[in-house]
Amino acid sequence: MTSATGLATLVPSIAAEPPRTARFLRTAGRGLLASRLTPWLVPFALLALWAAASGTGRLSPQFLPPPWAIAEAAWSKILDGELAANIAVSFRRAISGFLVGGGIAFLLGLANGLSRLSERLTDTTVQMIRNIPNLSLIPLVILWLGIGEEAKLFLTALGVFFPVYVNTFHGVRTVDAGLVEMGRSYGMTRFELFRRVILPGALPSIFVGVRFALGVMWLTLIVAETIAASSGIGHMATEAREFLQVDVVVLAILIYAALGKVADTTVRLLERATLAWHPAFADPRTSK
Amino acid sequence: MTVKPADRDFDALFADPSTRARAARGVSIRLSGLTRRFGELEVLRGIDLDIAAGRFVAIVGRSGCGKSTLLRLLSGLDRPSGGELAFGAGEDDDVVPRLMFQEPRLLPWARVVDNVAVGLGRDRDAPDGRLRVASALAAVGLAEKAEAWPAVLSGGQKQRVALARALVSRPRFLALDEPLGALDALTRIGMQSLLERVWLAQGFTAVLVTHDVGEAIALADRVVMIEEGRVALDVAVDLPRPRRRGSAEAARLEAEILRHLVHEEPPDVGWVI
Known part of the structure; x- marks a missing residue:
């Protein structure tokens, strides 16, 4: 056998069979992509790292208590009912602020998207108010409304308002003009045009606004609760800080992270349900 | 792409028998x-x-x-x-x-059958509406795509849906x-x-x-x-x-x-x- 034929038989086998490590990586990659646990890998790795650092004593409990101390704190707060009450209060504030601010923003965004007159009348004003950092209003809001529920509702609603408004307006304005013309030529009434063409066309953009708004909602609420409240997760954290209960402070932060994730997941499910037609939102498990 | 010979059914669905009817x-x-x-x-x-x-x-x-x-x-x-x-x-x-545009202009958020129903215009709620939509889709050879989203259709199929939409109101x-x-x-x-x-x-x-x-x-x-x-x-x-x-x-x-x-x-x- 000459060396040339030897090489010829060798080369294809190299090409056909990649080295074992490469094959392993490729299978592992595919597995990672498919698994539902994959998104949780990084959070759990961080948790493990945290536990290890605490367990070996490299992380001082005054700086960051170990995870089990947080769990203990959570357990005792659950037992005395304080945690559930505080979460319920914060959640109610968040939702009502979101509904009020988001609702008004949605209606005004639609109105300004559909009517040039309405836009001329109100858009400049909205844009001016939008550029005031809403948290800078806290002193004024406290002077006006005290530290009662109205202050929190006002701040949260105001924070939620702008992302929903801007994206609803943008969504309505960027609906494909060709589709609107088609609808007109097929005799749709103005209401039908809105319901069947404009609103569904604006929906992806509206959802972007809603997801932004949820982030702003928590941010505003936490700050408001930290500064001026007698209940809620933010209040719990502030109180704990005064008594140097680092574990409770961390617990409050983790609860915010969890609540944020819950809100985001809810919107994602809503997106999937209403935007099933959209290739980018179709459920990868049900579409072909 | 060409419509397969369910042609006779299709002609039966649409044809007016006499040339006089055609002119009318x-x-x-x-x-x-x-x-x-x-x-x-x-x-x-x-x-x-x-x-x-x-x-x-x-x-x-x-x-x-x-x-x-x-x-x-x-x-x-x-x-x-x-x-x-x-x-x-x-x-x-x-x-x-009725106008057929250069682009199909289908509503991406409506299934094929609902896109064709747009063509019914003011007759949308007519009792035979669904039937007319089905026969228009059959006429362009896309009956089996009735429940599909426009996004999954080819360019030619989309234009056929647009044709069905234009034809459904006769x-x-x-x-x-x-x-x-x-x-x-x-x-x-x-x-x-x-x-x-x-x-x-x-x-x-x-x-x-x-x-x-x-x-x-x-x-x-x-x-x-x-x-x-x-x-x-x-x-x-x-x-x-x-x-x-x-x-x-x-x-x-x-x-x-x-x-x-x-x-x-x-x-x-x-x-x-």
């Missing part, structure tokens, strides 16, 4: 001195045209000659600046023109604004024969705007060339139907119309797609 289905169109101005720009400078009921007329011309503007006037999307546009023989003909006049322009050559030929068959079966009046002289001759009874806002050429295409592509007579006609179209154009400008 279509509507005649009369244009006299029709003009359209956009500010200083006079796009149509007085179009006179008589289109008999149930005929298929193709309008050809260079880009910017005003043919698309003319079609928008015919389909009611735009109003003339002057002159007259009349459908029917003067009696109170209720003509709801219009007496159908305007076609280069609806096959974006399709590949083979899909195009399939669509042309589908259009011809549907037109033969339904007998509506059809006006097709196209860049493609070959397509105009394959489909139309009459080819009208527009140049600088006026009718520059009006040729009858008297070829037997259903038409076969590539006959000598069609080639001769095509060459003749092309000669008129090109005569002032610099030779290397590709205005025929």
